[in-house]
Amino acid sequence: MTTLELLAQAVAAGKAKDAKALTQRALDEAIAPTEIVDRTLVPAMTEVGDKFKRSEIFVPEMLIAARAMKEAMELIDPRLAAAGITPKYTAVIGTVQGDLHDIGKNLVATMWRGANFRVIDLGANVPPAKFVAAIQEHRPHLAGLSALLTTTMPAMAETVRAIRANAGVPVKIMIGGAPITQQFCDEIGADGFAPDAGSAVDKARALVESVP
Amino acid sequence: MKATLTSRERYLTVLRGGQPDFLPRIPILMQFAAEYIGSNYGAFASDHRVLVEANLRCAADFGLDQVSTISDPYRETSGFGAPIEYQRDSGPVCLEPPLEGNPDLVRLPRPDPMRAPRMRDRIDAVRLYRERAGDTYSVLGWIEGPAAEAADLRGVSNFLMDLLDDPDYARDLMARCVATGIDFARAQVAAGADTIGIGDAVASQVSPQVYEALILPQERALVSALRAMGVFVRLHICGNITHLLPGIATLGVDILDVDHLVSLAVARRAVGPAVTLAGNVDPVSCVMRGPAEAVRAAITACAAAAGTRFMVNAGCEIPAATPPAHLRALCAPLAPPAVGCDGL
Numbered sequence: 001m002t003t004l005e006l007l008a009q010a011v012a013a014g015k016a017k018d019a020k021a022l023t024q025r026a027l028d029e030a031i032a033p034t035e036i037v038d039r040t041l042v043p044a045m046t047e048v049g050d051k052f053k054r055s056e057i058f059v060p061e062m063l064i065a066a067r068a069m070k071e072a073m074e075l076i077d078p079r080l081a082a083a084g085i086t087p088k089y090t091a092v093i094g095t096v097q098g099d100l101h102d103i104g105k106n107l108v109a110t111m112w113r114g115a116n117f118r119v120i121d122l123g124a125n126v127p128p129a130k131f132v133a134a135i136q137e138h139r140p141h142l143a144g145l146s147a148l149l150t151t152t153m154p155a156m157a158e159t160v161r162a163i164r165a166n167a168g169v170p171v172k173i174m175i176g177g178a179p180i181t182q183q184f185c186d187e188i189g190a191d192g193f194a195p196d197a198g199s200a201v202d203k204a205r206a207l208v209e210s211v212p
Numbered sequence: 213m214k215a216t217l218t219s220r221e222r223y224l225t226v227l228r229g230g231q232p233d234f235l236p237r238i239p240i241l242m243q244f245a246a247e248y249i250g251s252n253y254g255a256f257a258s259d260h261r262v263l264v265e266a267n268l269r270c271a272a273d274f275g276l277d278q279v280s281t282i283s284d285p286y287r288e289t290s291g292f293g294a295p296i297e298y299q300r301d302s303g304p305v306c307l308e309p310p311l312e313g314n315p316d317l318v319r320l321p322r323p324d325p326m327r328a329p330r331m332r333d334r335i336d337a338v339r340l341y342r343e344r345a346g347d348t349y350s351v352l353g354w355i356e357g358p359a360a361e362a363a364d365l366r367g368v369s370n371f372l373m374d375l376l377d378d379p380d381y382a383r384d385l386m387a388r389c390v391a392t393g394i395d396f397a398r399a400q401v402a403a404g405a406d407t408i409g410i411g412d413a414v415a416s417q418v419s420p421q422v423y424e425a426l427i428l429p430q431e432r433a434l435v436s437a438l439r440a441m442g443v444f445v446r447l448h449i450c451g452n453i454t455h456l457l458p459g460i461a462t463l464g465v466d467i468l469d470v471d472h473l474v475s476l477a478v479a480r481r482a483v484g485p486a487v488t489l490a491g492n493v494d495p496v497s498c499v500m501r502g503p504a505e506a507v508r509a510a511i512t513a514c515a516a517a518a519g520t521r522f523m524v525n526a527g528c529e530i531p532a533a534t535p536p537a538h539l540r541a542l543c544a545p546l547a548p549p550a551v552g553c554d555g556l
Contacts, residue, residue: 150495184497
């Protein structure tokens with residue numbers, strides 16, 4: 001097996017130490033950082049996301065894979081920055097006001113970073129005004145709103161309203177979380193919904209690439 | 213529909229397999245109840261007198277059959293030493309999970325429910341319900357389940373990774389949570405609770421294999437201890453638990469709350485006819501957004517799907533912004549399914 005094949009396996013299995021060591025080995029072998037990301041890490045996390053979509057793995061397995069990916073990216077990011085390589089798309093993401101849960105949001109942020117988005121993470125319990133301010137500051141292509149609690153879904157609707165009314169930026173809005181449905185997405189006027197972190201990458205790409 | 217039973221009698225009749233006058237109503241109220249009486253969530257979570265007044269007023273006005281002590285997940289976590297900050301219009305925040313930075317269990321005290329202020333406040337709520345309402349209503353005590361409390365202590369992501377990284381540690385941590393849960397439940401039962409609810413929300417996020425190997429044995433130990441106290445046991449795991457139902461079916465709980473993401477018919481097939489199902493109208497898209505006629509149609513359909521041993525409930529907590537008319541539609545008397553209707 002090649003170093004990149006072993007690295008892909010390590011990330012998918014959530015073996016963070018192995019992922020870090022194999023990333024270093026790949027860099028020592030003079031493999032381009034972009035190749036490590038595009039040909040290995042992104043496909044590995046895509047595979048993880050696909051397994052999650054099929055309920056072959058669950059959140060703990062996703063979390064350790066994301067942790068392994070993060071270890072690898074900590075070695076790669078400085079090289080990409082030094083080479084002047086920046087992500088094509090920018091996204092802001094946060095869990096809506098009143099909701100302190102951040103796992104789903106963190107997973108989606110990791111998956112988006114793995115798909116070569118620059119991600120500004122606003123954290124959990126984010127008021128609508130903070131989303132608006134971040135969108136005005138960073139002018140992202142995409143805003144991701146997360147909610148785990150059914151009781152905070154109204155805050156998600158309020159956040160969508162605030163962004164549409166006040167941000168002044170043609171940002172695509174994507175929502176997700178355990179209680180969220182496509183019907184709810186339609187009702188509150190968001191642009192897209194993903195039922196899980198794996199689908200969130202496909203949906204994000206589709207939304208940002210739909211803009212001429 | 214004329215009531216011939218008190219609320220508590222109605223509730224007990226269903227649990228014992230009998231035919232009630234109409235189906236018991238046991239929705240979960242927190243911020244809604246606080247604001248219904250002109251108070252706020254912060255006061256509701258920090259003062260049992262507000263919690264009791266809010267729930268009793270709602271029970272009287274909407275026709276609930278059980279009054280509850282649920283407020284937030286951090287009663288035991290506070291007892292374990294976590295600093296808690298109250299918010300006026302949202303749930304309390306745990307400022308620092310005690311084991312987030314350092315997982316060493318030696319550092320973890322065993323809380324005394326009668327001395328830990330937030331645990332004592334819940335016990336006082338149970339006692340006050342009995343003083344004010346006697347046996348009119350079922351009184352629901354509440355404890356965190358082993359996975360939920362472990363996640364509160366370690367931080368959710370840390371704990372979920374612990375389940376894979378270090379199963380022995382996760383097991384030991386959950387066992388400590390079970391011991392405290394039993395202590396806390398015993399004090400609430402002594403104060404007058406006839407039912408103890410277990411909230412174990414985070415369990416819905418793990419695989420059936422991890423659930424059955426690590427979490428289920430801890431839940432089973434907890435349920436066994438509660439049943440030995442002579443109380444009914446209600447299990448509430450938010451989210452989609454379809455993949456966990458075979459394990460849950462072995463727990464021996466009396467009431468299983470079913471969130472709206474789960475088919476009641478599938479749940480009934482999994483747990484059999486002896487478990488009372490409670491649920492599962494979509495709390496936001498239906499109960500909050502209405503209209504009232506849709507809420508009524510939805511709960512009627514739920515009752516038909518669940519068959520006998522069923523109680524009226526939404527899939528999860530009633531949102532604060534729910535119009536009172538929608539909660540009335542959910543809780544208006546509903547005839548029980550005919551005896552022998554098993555919903556299968």
